Amino acid sequence: MDRHQFRLFLKRYAENKCTPEEIVLIDHWYELIGDDVALSSMQENEWAHTEERLWQKISASALQPAAPAKRFRMTPLRWAAAAAISGVIIAGALFFSHNRPMTAEQIYAAAGDTHFTEATNNTASSRRIRLEDGTVIILYPGAAMKYPQHFNTTRREVYLKGKAMFDVEKDANRPFYVYSAHLVTHVLGTSFTIDPDKDGGQIQVSVHNGRVEIYEQHTSVAVKQNAGNSGVILTPNQRVIYRQSESSFETTLVEAPEPVVTQNNETGDTGISLQFSDDPISMVINALEKYYGVEIVVDNENLYNCPFTGALTQQGLYEKLAVVCQSVGASYEIKGTRILIRGKGCN
Structure with a gap:
């Protein structure tokens, strides 16, 4: 589980989508954080720091044998605190106890929040979508995407299901992330296509221009810093074939490479004679x-x-x-x- 899935579980609980079996785990995990989290007095700008502490505690607890939860009376304050964070905590408990990663459908279904818009293409033709930053996405038939009406000041994130082509507007201060099934595609400004197979077990990402970084969604920051597990970086006319069952990346050339040189608008000359x-x-x-x-x-x-x-x-x-x-x-x-x-x- 990575931080992205960690946040999705929080949203899942907030929408009352947890099962009764999941809710009974609250006692154990609430005991883990104890009184360290004063939610009643927490300001909005403190949530990021609190989330980091919760993530570290849950991650660390996975390395320890789970102790039986102590039963105690849930006071109104404790119950309010548990309700606010139990989605995150349950996520950690379920993942580390059962090691069951989310499916591609679950990831997409839980993505985004009330500030996100969903675009679907149920037609036989491609659908063009233009985001507020100038990025253009072509959704192929059967594809769907969730995106915010307004991107924040540090990053641009969208969630994709199906095949789509992206022409991302350059913005060095706000990298662009596409979450598709079990892959994350990270770019600053480029053009590329994401194409999953019908079973969802294999995904191809092809780069038309620019530079793209691709890695698995469950890859943590620590793992990404390890050169042997950092996914792949693609340049123009390259593609990667990701196989979920093997967690493997195969890099090769695209089926029909395109010229990368710039043509003179008036003469059409590229400066390279063929x-x-x-x-x-x-x-x-x-x-x-x-x-x-x-x-x-x-x-x-x-x-x-x-x-x-x-x-x-x-x-x-x-x-x-x-x-x-x-x-x-x-x-x-x-x-x-x-x-x-x-x-x-x-x-």
Whole structure:
């Protein structure tokens, strides 16, 4: 469980969605915090600090054997305090006792609060939504999203169910977070697509431009700081395939890479020529790398000596590579986020 799910449980209790079995755990967890939390006199700006203390206590208690709860009479003050925080406390108790993470549907259902708006697309066409910060989202058929009417001053957060494309307005002071199933996609300003499969067990995130960080929702801050468990960072024309059952990330290239260079609005010129006349393959590879922002390597440096003549202006990247490889008796394959060309080369 992470802090995000921690807050969702608080909302769940506030909406009276806890079961009777969950409510009986209040005694044990109220004893854990004791009189350390004076809710009756707490100001709004003190909640963040109090939440941090509660989270630390609940997390620490998970490492200790659970002691039987002492029975005591619930005074009105104690009951008011328990009612205000028991959603958070029950969440910790249930997760650490039973180790049952929330499902994607539960995460989405509990997301947001009364300040959030839900947009759904029940049509056969895509639906375009523009947020107050200028961010544009394309909801594909069957998708839904929850978002606030007004973002706060430190971060922008939305909750997604289904497939959508985001064109996020840049704002270095307010990073943008998309919570989708069991993934968090974190950006400052970029364009990307989130596409879960029908079963929800696999999610693909493809980046069109900019830079995107992706990690699992249950990854804590401490785990994220560990380089071995920090998810993945994607750049243009890269995608990640996340498999929930394995908690694994597979990075590769998108199915149809797009040019990353900027065109002149008047002439359409990109500054990179894709027309060659008896030029070495090394020049062709260098031009394609810059044009698409991908890394292309060869397994035999003799390939660099081969000449190429032709115009690579109409095809997609993979079609371009097929033409080049055919001309020199080579082949290519995608290796993660790189492209490898194999062949005997030329003397």
